[in-house]
Amino acid sequence: MVTHLSANAAALKAQSPLKALAAAGCVLALAACTQNSPSTGAGATDGSSAGPLTVTSTDTECQVSATEAGSGNLAFSVTNAGSKITEFYLLADDGLRIVGEVENIGPGLTRDLVVRAAPGSYFTACKPGMVGDGIRNAFTVTDSGANLDAGSDPELVEQANKQYASYVKDQTEQLKTKTEEFAALYKAGKDDQARALYAPARVHWERIETVAESFGDLDPRMDLREADLEPGQEWTGWHVIEKDLWPPKPADNGGKEYTPLTDAQRTKIADQLVADTNELYTRTRDMSFTVDQIGNGAKGLLDEVATGKVTGEEEIWSHTDLWDFQANVDGAKVAWEGLRPILQKRDAALDAQIQLRFKELQALLDQHREGEGFVTYDKLTKEQVKALSDAVNALSEPLSKVTAAVV
Template sequence: MTRTATTVRTRSALALGLAALALPALAGCTDNAPAAGADDGDPRAIAVDASDSSCTLSSTQAPSGTLHFTVKNTGTKVTEFYLLASDGLRIIAEVENIGPGLARDLVLSAQPGRYITACKPGMVGNGIRADFAVADSGEPAVSADDQQLVDQATQGYAAYVKDQTEQLLSATEDFVTAYEKGDDARARGLYPTARTHYERIEPVAESFGDLDPKLDLRQADLESGQKWTGWHRIEKDLWPQRATGYRALSTSERKTYGDDLLANTKLLYQRTRTMTFTVDQIANGATGLLDEVAKSKVTGEEEYWSHTDLYDFQANIDGARVAWQDLQPVLRKKDPTLDQQIAARFSALQKLLDAQRDGKGFKLYTQLGQDDVKQLSNAVNALAEPLSKMAAAVL
């Protein structure tokens, strides 16, 4: 799915019914006056009152270190909350799918600097934004005893992202070559497996707010005047059966869209060569991948034309599992019970996914029954609950 500072995907009512998630539509900026409910004794504990028309923080500044945002949705639309870099594009951390009347926590380690907060009622548009400042507390982010484990985790995850983008670029080159040559059978076969590498690191790709929509935007989420490019534009051309009166792209148009996909993939590859990560980014990214599954994979919305959603489902689970495994030495030291719970629920979910395999791949989403979808959805929710606690545990 594509969720950036400027654009996100729509979700169906099925997501609300099965995954206790949903979504809504944007309001303009309002001033951020102090919100009620913050812990006055802890300057790093910040309450966020997110309504349909306002985004009110208990404080717009904090000392560096582990920040704990508690986001309460007091509106009528499903919302999400972002901490953005000062450029307003790069996503530092996010918490999504906060239903009306519900609250979710966002825990992260923040360095000194200028940031932007954003609530996004309806989970579309630019969000209700305000400046946020983090002052230098002078405190070390990690204890000396934990630093070696943290370094091992962050370096391992950075290597994983690098490897996945390398594989993504190679697979995309093969896919684009087949597509532009008109070898549709080969292109259809390559489509879901090439996208696997993108879906495994989706939160990383989404952190580039200018790039992710060009690569992964679905037609259902197009905003007025927005150009549709990327994987799903080509997907529709390869599987046009659901499109009434669809006109196939010409050879020259295929080349335009194929070349654009490859160029943007190369740009993603270049940007991730030297990326570094913090433990909270890795942990929150794992939670974000579970959100992706619940919102658009388990509902069959992601791959609307090809019905290859289960490949994306598995890829998101793969990415979340790697993030957890990289952090596991830290988590086992700090909260071994939580680590065991996460392990058991990953195993249960994977067992259900394996039951939907077809040879080396997966069944089409349309081949799943309602009971299959419900079981998968329940297992995703069961895993998401302990996984959402991982960031707080490892910080």
């Protein structure tokens, strides 16, 4: 996540995951494409207002211009007035499930979040430094009377939602199979084979990373980077195994010789990764999605690239960042493509711009292919990294407008 949500969510309060998922599912109604403007003010009754709710995030405060808004399309304009990169979240009433998020807001920058919300209790949260539990405040969505289940394109909305749910289901199925194979190789000490499967297996995680990250308990157990560990936090998941398969030199390990994991430690870590993957698989069997979640998820996957993959920080030991990079782009593209029938009716020029930016970014990625995968990230020049970063930013800007266009 980057400085992931995996790190951020580690401190979220413990809840029954299935209860959290069920509670969140009741929070959001099906996001059909109505003509409502974003609902932005306290006491709004018709789902519309003159402008977005404003959020000012500092290093110590998260000031939201209102503590409630009418149901329908909610827009938050988030300004970082602090000295640290920050994030903003709208959380469900359990404090665990993410309804919407906007990440990587640098000092002095303003980013927008558009979500569709039914009446209920929520939390807003700013995370200066992108770590910890965040600065939270209660937020209420009142009943504006807006019809969340119908709109001008109900059939296209239903089609987009079903297609994305099917995609997530397929990717978790493939992730489950490959993770079990990878874990078995690792436990058996077949390190060369495990290293060869590491990146291809993780592709299926990265394609649906924003969905996986929405489970605040699973994500840190499965995908937390060592650099994001909080004091006293146990480190488990993919990147523990990554480090053990690509042991660092002392200079890259705090000046200390790396101590390989014992057979017992390998078994414990691998078995937990398999168990957590199976839990993710189970939880996503009956998930449903709304168009605002799909649109925000597409943008979130580009944020993942910008804050982790393009910097080379995600796979710091294996340097397989380009596999992750491509997978995040794949997931974002699938989400956008599912929304295209709606977007083309609403804003054909925006759709065409996104199509062009995806093509340009893919052309750059293809330059670094090697065999069935990619060159390792440490082989890229500074100029090549900058070109990729610029292409991600060029795509991220129009992609961030999709949600507002389709809800």
